Amino acid sequence: MYAAAVTRMPPLMRAAPRVRAFASSAAAQTAVDRVAVIGGGQMGAGIAQVAATHKHDVTLVDVSQEALERGKAYMAKSLGRVAKKKFPDDAQAQGRFVDEVLSRVALSTSPAEAAGSAGLVIEAVVENIKLKQDIFAGLAAAAPEGAILASNTSSLPIAKISEQLSAARKKRFIGLHFFNPVPQMKLVEVVRTDEADQQAVDDAVAFVKGIGKVPAVCKDTPGFIVNRLLLPYMMESIRLLERGVASARDIDAAMKLGAGYPMGPFELCDYVGLDTIKFIVDGWHKEGKGLAGDKQFAPSAKLDELVKNGHLGVKTGRGFYEY
Structure with missing residues (x-):
């Protein structure tokens, strides 16, 4: 980061x-x-x-x-x-x-x-x-x-x-x-x-x-420790958004104020770079050891759309939020 x-x-x-x-x-x-x-x-x-x-x-x-x-x-x-x-x-x-x-x-x-x-x-x-x-x-x-x-x-x-x-x-x-x-x-x-x-x-x-x-x-396992735990959290947050459970802003607020996280998942996604997240998740879903075909790393329509349109997060001025 x-x-x-x-x-x-x-x-x-x-x-x-x-x-x-x-x-x-x-x-x-x-x-x-x-x-x-x-x-x-x-x-x-x-x-x-x-x-x-x-x-x-x-x-x-x-x-x-x-x-x-x-x-x-x-x-x-x-x-x-x-x-x-x-x-x-x-x-x-x-x-x-x-x-x-x-x-x-x-x-x-x-x-x-x-x-x-x-x-x-x-x-x-x-x-x-x-x-x-x-x-x-x-x-x-x-x-x-x-x-x-x-x-x-x-x-x-x-x-x-x-x-x-x-x-x-x-x-x-x-x-x-x-x-x-x-x-x-x-x-x-x-x-x-x-x-x-x-x-x-x-x-x-x-x-x-x-x-x-x-x-x-x-x-030597996909994502080692940090990313192996962090990516499923990010992807499940995106799927909550896709299912209409809550807005990105409300999900972020819930994790910051309810779980004590210093940054919400969508703030973190934008900060990391949505292209980075997509690159890693797509690789794991395609051929990650023990992860290939795993539903939690399946493509996300929302993530794919943002990356396709060049909205990669903080570095481009727009991702899940505008900057």
């Missing part, structure tokens, strides 16, 4: 896939200081920022220098907000803090070079499984033996992403699902496949704790 949601509901992840530019990711291992983050978008830049803030040397990777500069600018702006809170009356200290953290972040357009000395490599590119598989094929050939390879996917099977890798690489391949905005959101889902060994999971948990986050370990 974005910054405004920090005090609200836990975020659903990324938008529907665009096969072009990298998104973000990070790499590091308990005994290794160096982290490689593949993807310089908001997620990747956020992961890189947090790792660098906690004294890791980080290489941020994207397809162009322009994309990398955007990622660096995002980090600088985010770090500036952190610095103002840490040193509210000292502009010089604020500047030193930002410069010190950024000094630990190198920029590169070569994933192989970045991974070559990394103890942990985290991919955080767009939700396109072929793109992710291709990236990891290159990373596996370049990264040191024993390095952890991790995907920041929110909706794709970790085992599927790693299926082309060797058995040895699969033992050190996991999911590290950060939440957006990374600097503020405390949770990281540590996703283990059947092939991952316990040491890899332990090393990942130690890294997560070391950067000030809270790990939640889970199996």
